[in-house]
Amino acid sequence: MKTVITPDYHLMLNTAIQQAQKGLKEGGIPIGAALFSTNGTLLGKGRNRRIQNNDPSLHGETDAFRNAGRQLSYTNTIMVTTLAPCWYCSGLIRQFKIKTVIVGESVNFSDGVDWLKQNGIKVIDLHSEECITMLGNYIRRNPDIWNEDIGEE
């Protein structure tokens, strides 16, 4: 009998949520992410740092990807993010052949999800009320910063 160990996605999401909370405390947009190997090892974690670093290129996923350093392959990695990835981060996931994406929520944003699925990437939505509320509250209070972050005028 073969025992298949399923990674604990909720535990992985907690790492991303902690990054989002850290970002919020820093005065930033509360979106966090983490890149794990499929065996559960954390490779890198990060958060949206548009405000903190004055850097529009640092979305949660791209910051986690960056902090994971150079990898020869992403086939056996899982991207975990508090919010469904935007087109920029969806493109990253597709280009580097990350096979699984765990999203905390897709209520506040969801544009890339269907495209990722159409391209063979497994997207698992954990429907986290904590993620929905944390970002939803931020967006209501900071609509201009949010629109800047997703390229809306």
Next chain:
Amino acid sequence: MKTVITPDYHLMLNTAIQQAQKGLKEGGIPIGAALFSTNGTLLGKGRNRRIQNNDPSLHGETDAFRNAGRQLSYTNTIMVTTLAPCWYCSGLIRQFKIKTVIVGESVNFSDGVDWLKQNGIKVIDLHSEECITMLGNYIRRNPDIWNEDIGEE
């Protein structure tokens, strides 16, 4: 009579080529990019710095985008790059509503071009022999680094 001044795309491409050449001298992958406003003002320039900075997130386009700093709108910007953008950089262009992309070449890579066009983005290919040769030579000499940069195993 209205005079419409067309930006000089070849002159803009030269800025990106200079970045690629700089990257090559640094020991990096020779791909450069620059973000201009539609009136021709340079907003930011950059180059692939995977090797130099040990940073997989810095493709030419994302480095140029980063160096342009926070912008409230990208509608009136032009992304110029020595190589047609990968999915990661194509996603960036779509998310931030950059309307025009000037590419030096699409021989060494072209995956995102049709998708960008389908999404209403104008892609102009300048078919630069200089760009084709510079990157083509690099890829032949450094196939492993190239595959790492585009997520191929």
